[in-house]
Amino acid sequence: MTDAENTAGHMPAHASENTAETRREFLNEVAAAALGIAGLGSVVVTYQYLAPNVLFEPPTSFQAGNPDLYPLSSVTFIEQQQVYIVRTVQGFYAVSAVCTHLGCITQWKPEVNQIACPCHGSKFTMEGTKIEGPAPAPLPHFAISLTPGGELLVDKLEIVPANQSLKV
């Protein structure tokens, strides 16, 4: 049925004054709503699809061996985990080696007792406190504990205050 037939044949003359919704308008709204819901739904499921559920990344907590492996007053870089294990007179702590500026891997410079970032020149103390450079924050400390077997265990998901250290 075309518009012309509709107006000429079936619609009463006063229909244009009537504010009630026509069938066409109603169906258009239903169709728009259905399309909107379907569109929104496909955005949501696509987002879910694109967010991976299983990751094959290095585990976030790791064992760092027997405490005796680390000499007193030493900074040891665990390359695979990008963490420094520091042993001082107070005990052990674990500092992130990932620069807080833009994620480059820092290096321990024993000759100046500093942690330095090769990308943009940020410098940190062995406690992770910022000395200079564009880094906005100190290097975070990770929780460190002992396994029942007496090995050091570092959990990179748990960030602890910088003044904590593990006595062994």
Next chain:
Amino acid sequence: MATTSPVSGTLERLRGTRVWRSIFRRGPAQTNRTRSLAIFGSLFLHFLPVKVREKSLRIRASYYLGSVSFLLFVILAVTGVMLMFYYHPAVPDAYRDMKDLRFVVSNGVFLRNLHRLAAQLMVLAVFWHMFHVFYRGGYKPPHEFNWVVGVILLIVTLFLSYTGYLLPWDQLAFWAITVGTNILSAMPFIGKRVRFMSLGGNNVGANALLRFYVLHCVVLPLIAVLLIAVHFWRVQKDGGLTLRDENGRAEK
């Protein structure tokens, strides 16, 4: 045609064949009308203008910067497809394939360098094109829509450049993407999530390489082709280039 050389005679006969007529639908473009019809009747030409003013063909009118950008895009598409025949977007194949392209595959180093050079030139050409259009006032009515399309095309070009940067899978690529995606994560509230989604994980790894590959080779080129088509078509619909008279004022 007064003189009939062997070449034009052959062309003439070719144009009379049934196959030619079935493809091009019209006779030879010898009058203004048939020339116009030849443009209108072609999918590839119909969004280009049938006629242009002589002024807009002068080098100073545009420096052909848009055409240069488009030419570079075509070079990049062709060389990019060629590179895809040897490149696996996986760890550790990607780096090895890039090395193979440089040292083992015949003419691989030529294609790879052409792709890299054209990519860098395209970023330059698109920027230059934008500056030129801006100084000409090409963003003013009735060109606002096409200006916005152009700005989006600039962003698409930059994303193409950035996603391609990871594909060699060398140290430079790895750290550039590490730094770049950490800049993304500085966005308030959604930054960490955007970084996670664009890398497909928490660090630059195999998922990130595959994501950047798909974006670089499929998603972004498709968007670019679509927007380039709209961009060309709107130049014609909006009345051609923004020209200037002798006093440097924009012409109507």
